[in-house]
Amino acid sequence: MQQTGDHKNKRLFEALVRDHQGQIRAFLRRLCKNHSLADDLAQDTFLRAYQKFGSLVDAKSAKAWLFQIAYRTFLDYVRKENRRRNLSDLYLPKPESIEQGKPSIKMDIEQAMNALSSEQRAAVLLNLSYGLSHFEITKALGLPLGTVKSHIARGKTALRAFLTAYERA
């Protein structure tokens, strides 16, 4: 009986992983700017999620719940690295994805987004790209509503400035 329950849980969890892995990995890649590290953190995210799977009550909130775990996993990693390296500035590995050569719109967006803090970048991505509401973002990032709104507004300003510069060029 217990085993049947475990199997059912595992099947449900597998569906959850397959549905959301793409967005969680992309989100983490944009936060930590390192592909292999992002995949390690994503794996860690899903392992943590599996341990807490019983606490997920509403399947509709699964996406916000997973983003919350992913963001906490990222923060834990950053804190651990900061402690290890004893640096006052936030340590993050060098970006892998900035290509050399002719500037492109892809590169410029990346630069505009990288100019934001990781908290702001996370808020902008969750809202504009992954469709989370402001309330869901407050839960996922553990920030007050006012801060989330200001982060998103700042992100939009940065993107608007990028667009204006791009149109002039």
Place this chain on the structure above:
Amino acid sequence: MMQDNFDDKMFKDLLNEYAAPMDDAGFSDAVMAGLMPPKPRKAYFVGIAAALGGGYAALQVPNLWRYISAINLPTLNIPKLDIPQIETASSMSPYTLVSGTLFMLIFIWLCSVFLLEDSM
């Protein structure tokens, strides 16, 4: 309001490629293969160890009692004062003391299992 919606759509399109979901490429299979069977709760191990230790300790009580009763303390000649006597633990039987202690240990164990379960 309409301007906001238009802006949001524009930003969303702008970030479309930047935030595009990754292809699975075996990632889900790797996650599922890495899942451990749920770990047995640490609190149960602690509880079982406490029960075994408590049982062993309880078996030793008669020996302990024999040793204690073999001790002969020198008697002191203190003049007896005429004060009212209060019922204290020392006036209880050793069996009451031992069973009371065991009940207390079991109570502490149950509390710790309950609390640890909540925190894990």
